[in-house]
Amino acid sequence: METIIKGVLAESTLQDKVKSTFIAQLLKQTAGQSKADAAVLLDLALELKLSHCPSRRILGKIPQRLARVHNILNGNTLTDDEKQEIERDMEILRHFGERKCISADEPLDYAIQCLLVLMYNSLPETRPLAMASYIEFLVEHLAVMPIPTSSSLETVSLMTKSAINLLEQCWSSGPDNVFMTIPQLFLRLSDDQRECSLGVGYLLQAIPDIHTSVVDPFVQNLDVTVLWRLEFTVQRLINWLVTTDMTGIGAWIVAIMESLASRGEFVLLRKMADENAYKIARQLAFRSRRHDAFRVLKFLLTGYHHSPVLFHNISKDLVPLLVSCRKSPDDRAFATEVSNLAQTLVIHFGDSDDVGARVQKARIFLDLPTVTRAEALQTMQDYSWKRGLQMQGEYSNHTLEKDMSIDYSDRPNMLRIGTTAGSRRKPAFVQPLGKVGLVNLGNSCFMNSALRALYCSSDLRRAVLVDTLGIDPKKTMTLRLRETFIGLSTSRLSIFTPLMLYKALPEWLNDGHQQDAAEFTQYDSNLLEETRMEDEDPASKRALSSFQGAMVNQIKCSVCGAVSSNKEEFYHLTIPLPKSESADIQDVVDIFPSIEDLNDENSNKYFCDGCGALQNAKRFTMLGSLPQNLILSLNRFEFDVKRSQRIKISTPVLLREVIHMKVQDSHETQGYQLYAVVIHTGESAHHGHYYTYARDDDTLAAGTQGSDPATSTAWLLYNDTSITVSSFEAMQQKLANSRSDTPYMLFLRRMDTALTQKKSKTDLSKMTVSSL
Template sequence: MAVKHKVVESRENDGLNLIIRALQDINIKTGMHAAELGKLYERVVLKLGEIEIPTAPEDYKKFMNDIEQVQEMFTKACSKEELFSATLKALYNGISDLERRPSPTMSIVLQLIDYKKIPFAVQWILQNRYSEQSLERALLTLCNWLSKWMYTPNLGPLVLCFMQGLEAKQHDDILIEVARVYIEKLFKLVVLESIRGSVGPVVLYILERMQHNPEAFHKILPHINSILNSLYKQRSDSSQYYLHKFVNLFMALMEHFPGHPGLYDDLNETLEQYHPEKNYKEILNCKSWLDINNCTLTIRSSSGKVGLNNLGNTCYMNSVLQALYMTKLFRNSVLQSSRDTMPLFSKLQALFALLQFSQRCSLSPNDILNLARPPGFQPGHQHDSSEFLGYLLDILHEQEHSIYSSSIGNSIVNIGSSSGMSSDSTVVQGSFGGRILTVSRCDVCGLQSERTDSFRELQLSFPNNCMDPSVQTLLNYYLQPERLCGDNQYHCDTCKRLTDGERVSRIVEKPRRLILTLKHFRYDPVSQQRTKLLQRVKLD
């Protein structure tokens, strides 16, 4: 295993050597156009994201020397504005790519940005109208680097400035998601003197802004005592500064999030030892994410509900999302679930949280549209809401079923087989799933066959010559016996041929919440087209 480990790390250093040689070749060549040079540097930046950091001491030392050489060559080459812009664009494309997980070595490109120009770099990113999904991936990547890499001084300031820029653009949902993922890792790094000045401001910023929900604060609770103790023992100016800031902030947060009996007892006792200031509450006198008083958008309506913005004839999607949100059983199951490895599920969870707690007048569900647009649904066109609902629920069910099955399979040790996932194990099936029994009978021999299927909706047709039917009338029509004759004969296994018969359906396990789809279209043999039925349906 030691030999294999050595070979892998040698290959990583070889990759860095190739980058150095490529940069040297670029510097030797003359007469290259700026556009051609820009493309070469873009490829070099993306290649840096593939270089893993070695762990063996001798390889690591050489790796850092090579990194410094690459950094110097980049700084010299990118003094020209056009190369600088191309390099930064490649950096953003790398950190925002949903398919890649670039290595922190790519972060050395950040050293091209003068500290004072970081706000302009962030402004450039936000003005390019990148999608919310792209912005979130970029910030997640930067925070991941910040939690692992301490040799890019500009990284922490860039993360902080990026967060502030997203806050100004009302991307609170992105900030909350990133804070939830990384606050614990970043907080534990505050004990390191070498990166405290880079990580500390980010940690303080997150904890001060997360005033709408105690999740970030509660994530770091188990580590607070040891972190404060380490800061106290270091006795440096920076350690004492952050000790002072944290003590006051934690006192304020404990009072800001009451209603947790016994949870703060040990922390309160610890903080009193460090003598918090009398005016510690003032530390939370700042803008809070999802705070109505600082929201530049129109506040929510008098009804207390948050709307969804139309993204171009997306009424079909918005109506489905609002209906699902108002289905309390499904909404609570989504919000309480921990299936955070599924992109669509996580985005729906974030949207439901914002619909419940946001003070905005409306939200834009771009990410849901990007992840759950059914095949054939053209942007800007009108589409069927029931078709979108079925596709959305299918994806949610299949993704959760797949994740659950994989985790169950991986946890089985020395067992010959597993029972698999039950029908109501997913959030979708547990909320909307039922079972229906279909009995088919042959008129010739009397043989009956039975089949039980799962369902998540009932598609109700309209009887002929029935004006303004009730829901119960349509349900009765759906469940009435169906004659199997003519072109729709029944194949009898006993008679071994097509025979006349009868089919009856009966719900044997009702869903906790029933989805009914009204089939408002019927084929007109005269015009040979689908015609819309304009009948009303009464609720009885």
């Protein structure tokens, strides 16, 4: 005690009043007590912390003086009798720490934690017996490590090393203690309400890579509702990887991601990859970070097989990196790894923007080994995110549909794909005709079905894939649409997850509820139209021009005979549906041209500018021009006034592979060939499911060149990830057998042959405004 008092009196930075207060409390607290000096100091520190007295500044000085104090307590300058007295006090110190610090309800001040850590390092006998609580305390101490200043750097570094040393001693005393440490680490790393210092990162550095095997059982036992915490954990670790020179972080990032992959959390992994791949790739240029960065980057690029976008986005930075790696054997070994990865991805995804040629040029320049196609395919299989999902037997579309279950948590924008417990998957499977399925993100079938039909529109597909390479990066929706089309056009893939496109939609379309496929299509068209109008974007112009038609409305006043006319452009045409037992699609589209009476009976009298009053009139609606690609939306949903709710019109419609449309001032009709149908299944306007029938492109091209479309059977049924070969007849049969499965949107292409001679049931030649 005398040593402590002398140390306080000698402290030149403290005022005499503070020294006096500190010593007075010290003497008062120790009067009549037989406690070791360290216990007294602990008790006093807690008392000062809780009472907020002026002597609180002492706490800042305690960690700086503890090393000297504990050297004395540890016996460096003590007699044998004094050493024996300290040994008797060990149990007192241990009980004190367990009672007031380790089991404290409130977080301890960092200075008090430092006192305990130094005591536990200097006096092993004082360490708590409750190992779990002891480990939790040490992890928490590292997590709250303050950002060191120039004056506190030495102290903070000493405390961090001391705490890690204590944990390493725990691990060496029993392997189970590692299992207790890692959950505590992840709980702290995943806490988005509190800061987590680099001290935890330094602790991860200290854990041997072999112990990353503990991560998987920990992750597998997590409930699906808390998986978002792992995303936060990975993001925190990635931020450390790209901003510090801390080594060993990559092994833990990959370990967590591998466990997520084994749970089938591919949507979550793809989100992480999209947000982080580029900045991780940039770390390859830093010698201290490149091995961790490469480990993570390889996992991201070789694990997700369904899109080349990630690789193409960073490929331009890989070649300069290769050329610069020629200074040492370590550089050459690293260059070989990067070269092998680049060659593998070029083989798997195909060459784009001459990436393959530049990679080979750099490989030859550095005299690096060549990756064969067999080696590349084996690597992609070995590193596939699906490799942990092994499945007994053949992998079928039916099994895929069964195994993939959707969990839509309450956490915003957090979409997950899980797998049925116990199911296992092969690394890959092949869809019919090399097609690519779309993952349902949870009530996103409205988007998947419309996307599939739009992708089958060759003019739009070409414009999006080819012409939009130079679009403004700010146009997120257009970029995501292109990314999705790239995924769908990569035939070696089996499924594609359109998560980023879904997230780019406005909130009213991606709120997790069932939405309208026609509204999605209309939104897409409007967005491309805005892009065209704002920037005169040629890509958007080309994409839209093939869908652009015009509607002409003419109104003739029944009193003065004046005619008003207006022209409206459209990108998809909505047609009313009769409420009847059945309808023929040709009869449905034959409403054009149409006549409507505007009068009192219909409560829609027309205000005539010539008469200056409301008058009876007739409205004549006709098609002014028809596009190359025609989208027809059957108006299946309407508002029922009596029931005050939106209802579905379930009238069955007989489809035809060729229909005829009447154009204004033409006595003949234009033939259109059906190439995609979006089906809505369900009795309600608020619930149900969407899927799409579409003709194969090759067959459709043959059909437009004069073959009889009725003889074609190459139709495919696209139901999210499930793709099956079908036929037009099979589609007709299914629709005939089910009242709830109803055609909703029809996608048609104008036939390149001469105008057909088929006449509408109405005498079209006589129906002009002059005849009204």
